[in-house]
Amino acid sequence: MLSERDRLHAFLAESVVAHLGVVVGDRPVVLPMAFAADLAGPDPGGSLYLHGSVAAGWLDRALGAPVCVTVTELDGLVLARSGFHHSMNYRSAVVIGTVRRVEDSSERRRALDLIIDQMMPGRAATLRPPTKKELAATAVLAVPLREASLKVREGGPVDDEQDLDAPVWAGHIPIRRVAGPPITAPDSRIRSAPHTSSLAARGGRPGGERPEDG
Amino acid sequence: MLSERDRLHAFLAESVVAHLGVVVGDRPVVLPMAFAADLAGPDPGGSLYLHGSVAAGWLDRALGAPVCVTVTELDGLVLARSGFHHSMNYRSAVVIGTVRRVEDSSERRRALDLIIDQMMPGRAATLRPPTKKELAATAVLAVPLREASLKVREGGPVDDEQDLDAPVWAGHIPIRRVAGPPITAPDSRIRSAPHTSSLAARGGRPGGERPEDG
Secondary structure, eight states: OOOHHHHHHHHHHHOOOEEEEEEETTEEEEEEEOEEEETTSSSTTOEEEEEEETTOHHHHHHBTSEEEEEEEEEEEEEEOSSGGGOEEEEEEEEEEEEBEEOOOHHHHHHHHHHHHHHHSTTOGGGSOOOOHHHHHHEEEEEEESSSEEEEEEOSSOOOOGGGTTOSSOOEEEEEEEEEOOOEEOTTOSOOSOOOGGGGTTTTOOOTTOOOOOO | OOOHHHHHHHHHHHOOOEEEEEEETTEEEEEEEOEEEETTSSSTTOEEEEEEETTOHHHHHHBTSEEEEEEEEEEEEEEOSSGGGOEEEEEEEEEEEEBEEOOOHHHHHHHHHHHHHHHSTTOGGGSOOOOHHHHHHEEEEEEESSSEEEEEEOSSOOOOGGGTTOSSOOEEEEEEEEEOOOEEOTTOSOOSOOOGGGGTTTTOOOTTOOOOOO
């Protein structure tokens, strides 16, 4: 039996897009971005890493400020017998904390590698190291994983008793991400694409495979 | 040729999950939720509708306050020859505005129907009308669509010239949502499930069908 914490970690390991919320002036700004979680990271509860261009305007505003990082996967549509009980199946992690700028060079390298490996496991080790110029242009941010929660809705609709005989179909429709066949860049020297089966746990499943439902 | 505004509207019509950012105290909160856009809605530029339980804590905080509604679809992973140029293909709409609570009863009904039809086109017309109690428990919020933008990244990696001969595969991997076979509720009187082909444009594609890539 997985603990809620284990479920949260497993979910963060298999999703690829986070929505970062920061306050700019008195206004909220919500931006999609790549991320990676490192349970062994130096922040309390582990570290959630984000990166961005040092030129990005939101970045300086986010430093030392409270942020909210929300990671959501849609798992299905729930069609009830009343509009009121329509819903969605989903998993959604919410991480709240203060942003730390990662300055240590080995932690920066590790965080950037983790963000690449989040997209495709093992990818970072196949690439040349980043140049000084690239590193200087990239800000790496960390948010502690301590204040984090996972909300999950799954299964079919929950209807009111008086609606059970309604002449309308009730149930749920599972939704999954699938990865299509890789498209090799025209100028890629290596022509054999990676197996997309390695994406099975990255929010995408192998192309054309029927998703398991249940 | 579609205008940027047309593209934004088309994107909002085919996605099902929004991330709402609100400021609570001095902290941002980002929550996933269902939504629908009504280009004919009474707000400047049309209306983006959200709904929630009147008991939800964030709701009162959001009224009259600036919010940010971000809708993102991940379309692919972009694997470059350097870590620096790794990226994702995506479409992301950002709507910024002040939340209005919808009080007019016909607008409320229309907004709730639109949110249900966003999940499955035509579904709302097959359901009984909401009860007074259900309506009283539901807050409907509107955000003007005037201040909205769509950001799109598509295609393959853009590598630095000196990396072009690197011995690593470069390209992109399309990612799509697919809808699996519907799962009928055990107590559903109607046993024949809706055609998931009607979900093709709702962020999901018919189950098992190979996504078109390109």
